[in-house]
Amino acid sequence: MKTKTASRFFAPSEAGIVHQNGSEIGPSTPGVEVILHTRNGETDPCCAEVIGDHIYAEIGLFFEHGKLCDCDGVFFLPREVGVMLTQAGYAVPDEFFA
Secondary structure, three states: OOEEEEEEEEEEEEEOOEEOOOOEOOOOEEEEEEEEEEEOOOOOOOEEEEEEOOOEEEEEEEEEOOEEEEEEOEOOOOHHHHHHHHHOOOEOOHHHOO
């Protein structure tokens, strides 16, 4: 599937990811790259990739009227993904964060 992407590297980050089944996906890593993917012909991002030294996660994103309403693949959304979505104009409720 072809997508448009937007990416950003968060250097002073201590991201750690917990899979939706409760297992940790690698230890915390200083610095992560976040890539938002948007399907061609659509306006909302469909997923986010989080890439670090010891972690990799694909997170499904679902929106209603410009507000994040669900995410798949992780128990809590990494703050870095929330920052990118907020800067892109989306509302991200606090309930998505640890």
